[in-house]
Amino acid sequence: MKMRISLTHYLIRSERAHGTDPNLRLLIETVARAVKTISHAVGKGALWGGNEGGVLGSLGSTNVQGETQKKLDVIANEILVEANEWGGHLAGMASEEMDTPVGIPVAYPRGHYLLLFDPLDGSSNVDVNVSIGTIFSVLPAPAGMSEDDDRAFLQPGRNQVCAGYAVYGPQTVLVLTLGHGVVAFTLDRDTGSFVLTQEDIRIPADTKEFAINMSNRRHWAQPVQRYIDECLAGRTGPRGKDFNMRWIASMVAEVHRIMQRGGIFLYPWDKREPDKPGKLRLMYEANPMAMLVEQAGGMATDGRQRILNIEPTQLHQRVSVMLGSRNEVEYVTGLHR
Ligand code: P6P
Numbered sequence: 001m002k003m004r005i006s007l008t009h010y011l012i013r014s015e016r017a018h019g020t021d022p023n024l025r026l027l028i029e030t031v032a033r034a035v036k037t038i039s040h041a042v043g044k045g046a047l048w049g050g051n052e053g054g055v056l057g058s059l060g061s062t063n064v065q066g067e068t069q070k071k072l073d074v075i076a077n078e079i080l081v082e083a084n085e086w087g088g089h090l091a092g093m094a095s096e097e098m099d100t101p102v103g104i105p106v107a108y109p110r111g112h113y114l115l116l117f118d119p120l121d122g123s124s125n126v127d128v129n130v131s132i133g134t135i136f137s138v139l140p141a142p143a144g145m146s147e148d149d150d151r152a153f154l155q156p157g158r159n160q161v162c163a164g165y166a167v168y169g170p171q172t173v174l175v176l177t178l179g180h181g182v183v184a185f186t187l188d189r190d191t192g193s194f195v196l197t198q199e200d201i202r203i204p205a206d207t208k209e210f211a212i213n214m215s216n217r218r219h220w221a222q223p224v225q226r227y228i229d230e231c232l233a234g235r236t237g238p239r240g241k242d243f244n245m246r247w248i249a250s251m252v253a254e255v256h257r258i259m260q261r262g263g264i265f266l267y268p269w270d271k272r273e274p275d276k277p278g279k280l281r282l283m284y285e286a287n288p289m290a291m292l293v294e295q296a297g298g299m300a301t302d303g304r305q306r307i308l309n310i311e312p313t314q315l316h317q318r319v320s321v322m323l324g325s326r327n328e329v330e331y332v333t334g335l336h337r
Contacts, residue, residue: 005196007032007174007185018180023111024138024162027089031115031136031164032174032185032194034083038076038120038134039172039187045129056127064099064316065281070126073097076119076134090115091141094153094315096284101153101315113161114139114153116284121165122250131169133252137288138162150315157287157308164288167256175201175259177295182259203298204262207325209244211254212266219270223303223335251280255289255323259296264324264332268303277302278320282312286319299329303336 005013011025041048041055048054055072063069077097084090085104089111094101096118104110117136125132138161145152164176172187174194182201185194210231217225234242246263248254254265269278280286290300290307300307300323310319322329 007194007196010183010185010196014178014180018178020178021112023089024113024178026087027084027111027113027115027138028162028164028176030083030087030089031080034080035134035166035172035174036187036192036194037079037083039166039168041075041079042072042120042126042132042168063097065096069097070120070123072126072132073120073123080115080117080119080134080136084115087111089113091145092152093117094283095119096121096281096316101150110141112141114141116153116288118281118284121252121285122248125248125250130248130250131167131253131256132250133165133167133256135165135252135285135288136163137284137291153283153315154312156311157282157290160287160291160308163291165252165255165292167252169253169256173197173256175256175292177292179291179295182292182296184259201259201296203258203293203296203325205297205326207262207264207328208241209246209261209263210266210328211246211248211257211263212268213247213249214245216270216272219272220268221270221303221336223332224266224268227332227335251285251289255292258293258298258324262325264322264328266332267321269320276318278318280319280321282307282310282317282319283315286321286323289321290323293323297326298324299326299333300324301329301333303333 014020046054046056059069061069086108088109091110092101092114094116122132139155142152162178166174174185184198186197188195230239231243267280286307293300302320
């Protein structure tokens with residue numbers, strides 16, 4: 001029988017092979033445990049907790065993004081904060097659902113890492129039973145940073161020491177990189193452990209599949225309109241091949257598909273709110289996904305520059321995102337030059 005490699009076994013192998021810090025392993029194992037709890041809550045849907053509608057539906061509140069908060073957004077955020085505040089491996093946490101970073105309670109020791117996350121991405125899909133996910137990013141904590149110093153978090157994505165996501169679909173899959181390639185673990189619900197199911201994920205350099213919200217076409221900048229129109233022209237157009245389209249409205253699910261079979265995902269700037277660079281958030285959506293995509297041989301830009309090189313100025317700043325199969329991202333980025 002083939003030996004099953006657990007998440008802990010993989011991380012200890014990584015410590016021995018690459019000198020990974022054991023505290024980083026403890027952090028990742030803690031996040032994985034929290035992901036299991038979120039997976040359980042997501043899977044309960046309307047059955048959660050016996051109260052009206054379970055975990056489904058909205059709270060009537062809005063988050064710092066001005067977006068309606070789903071019950072599960074808040075539940076997932078609380079699960080991640082509570083799981084990570086006592087372990088001694090973090091100096092602070094930041095979340096899409098919290099206006100400012102949350103410090104570590106004085107009762108607990110501080111660590112050398114910062115954890116940033118979107119606790120439940122794609123939550124507009126919660127009520128319609130479509131895959132959603134958790135995205136997380138780990139940065140080194142600057143020496144001597146003070147508790148609630150936002151600026152400690154404002155580091156370019158290339159500083160990340162770890163990035164990952166969990167996709168809550170027919171399976172719960174945790175996809176992770178520590179800077180030495182991308183691996184995937186599938187949650188074995190019978191034993192409650194994450195089992196290594198993919199090593200060294202590679203994104204094909206070419207693709208015929210694009211993901212974008214086509215309803216925004218009239219608002220896009222000209223290079224994006226041109227790129228998509230060329231895809232739609234298919235084999236009779238300049239690209240000389242037919243394309244397929246997908247749009248799940250859940251970035252984690254789109255990225256996971258690209259990890260499995262290639263593709264390009266775009267959420268570009270559009271003129272509806274010209275001062276906003278894009279819809280997606282840099283620090284806890286674009287940066288972790290960009291690290292994962294690059295580690296899998298793909299590419300991630302904002303249309304002009306490498307996402308991982310963007311110097312952040314605000315914790316919740318947004319960014320235009322084009323990521324996936326390297327040659328396709330090269331092509332659409334080239335149209336912007
Ligand atoms: P739209 C989910 O809300 C999200 O942040 C991403 O996961 C997803 O790709 C995008 O927004 C969907 O946006 O405008 O198509 O609803």
